[in-house]
Amino acid sequence: MLARVLRIAVVVALLGLVVTLALAFRRDPHDIRTGTVNKPAPAFTLERLDGSGQVSLADLSGKVVVVNFFASWCLPCIQENPALVRVYERYRTSDVVMLGVNYQESRENGLAYVQRMGVAWTTVADDDGRVALSYGVFGPPETFFISYDGIIAGRHIGPIDEETLVTAIEKLRGQASSR
Amino acid sequence: MNGRVLVAIALLVLAAALVFAARPHEATTDERIDQITTELRCPVCQGLSVKDSSSKTARQMRDLVAQRVREGKTNAQIEAEFRAAYGDWIFLSPPVASWSGLIWLVPVVALAAGLVLVTGRLRSPDAPAPVEPSATQVAALRERVAREEAAEG
Numbered sequence: 001m002l003a004r005v006l007r008i009a010v011v012v013a014l015l016g017l018v019v020t021l022a023l024a025f026r027r028d029p030h031d032i033r034t035g036t037v038n039k040p041a042p043a044f045t046l047e048r049l050d051g052s053g054q055v056s057l058a059d060l061s062g063k064v065v066v067v068n069f070f071a072s073w074c075l076p077c078i079q080e081n082p083a084l085v086r087v088y089e090r091y092r093t094s095d096v097v098m099l100g101v102n103y104q105e106s107r108e109n110g111l112a113y114v115q116r117m118g119v120a121w122t123t124v125a126d127d128d129g130r131v132a133l134s135y136g137v138f139g140p141p142e143t144f145f146i147s148y149d150g151i152i153a154g155r156h157i158g159p160i161d162e163e164t165l166v167t168a169i170e171k172l173r174g175q176a177s178s179r
Numbered sequence: 180m181n182g183r184v185l186v187a188i189a190l191l192v193l194a195a196a197l198v199f200a201a202r203p204h205e206a207t208t209d210e211r212i213d214q215i216t217t218e219l220r221c222p223v224c225q226g227l228s229v230k231d232s233s234s235k236t237a238r239q240m241r242d243l244v245a246q247r248v249r250e251g252k253t254n255a256q257i258e259a260e261f262r263a264a265y266g267d268w269i270f271l272s273p274p275v276a277s278w279s280g281l282i283w284l285v286p287v288v289a290l291a292a293g294l295v296l297v298t299g300r301l302r303s304p305d306a307p308a309p310v311e312p313s314a315t316q317v318a319a320l321r322e323r324v325a326r327e328e329a330a331e332g
Binding site for chain 1: 235242262263266
């Protein structure tokens with residue numbers, strides 16, 4: 001009797017393991033749903049990278065905000081930049097705001113990168129890294145999609161492509177228009 | 180003075196010193212910072228705590244912890260702030276009351292299952308006692324032994 005129960009327990013445990021692994025392997029490794037996702041975006045006010053004033057997330061309320069953490073020393077950031085540029089051009093006159101947060105580097109280097117790479121959207125300096133920590137950033141590049149009501153609806157770790165950006169933005173714009 | 184009395188006094192003094200050293204006391208600011216950063220995982224390292232890492236991210240996390248301690252936040256409040264950003268992953272030892280806590284539960288369950296198995300085996304009926312051979316079998320065996328001895332002999 002005991003041996004039978006144990007045999008069943010082993011089979012159930014193995015089945016559980018297989019199901020867990022199958023579900024885990026199906027997930028997109030860039031889509032990490034821990035911490036801040038589906039929660040209100042942590043508020044912040046940061047200085048513009050070029051020193052021309054401050055930007056507050058609260059001022060962008062009611063818009064779809066794409067927050068991209070980047071650095072000039074980060075090669076995947078350089079890799080994803082053309083997609084960001086195209087998406088910015090596509091939405092520049094819409095209700096979508098793109099915001100670049102410079103991560104762990106001097107303003108001088110960050111500003112030089114922005115000018116060199118044709119980054120026309122607003123960029124800010126996270127000098128002490130507090131904003132990155134409050135968003136649970138592991139390292140650049142990371143992109144957060146904030147809905148019109150200030151909730152972090154999605155997060156992408158690593159270089160992002162145009163299709164992923166547009167899909168995430170359109171999903172949030174769809175929610176905004178169906179309000 | 181008797182030697183035994185001296186030894187007893189020495190032992191008492193030693194015990195009192197140990198009790199004094201181990202007495203509960205309010206942790207200093209530095210002790211609290213060390214305590215919290217020892218439990219936090221450095222997000223850009225391989226299995227290193229924030230306290231042990233020299234990375235810039237770990238340094239920024241230590242600064243944040245120090246600031247929160249100075250602001251009068253409790254350890255639980257500071258840990259909750261990091262949990263809100265990174266989830267339970269940010270702790271090197273996953274909390275027991277979470278999915279990650281299964282890591283603590285599984286060995287206990289496995290041990291309990293092993294104990295149940297061993298106890299079950301020990302309680303199971305013993306092997307059947309050897310049966311006494313019948314008079315006929317004894318006679319047949321004696322005859323065989325005698326035959327073999329005669330053949331050798």
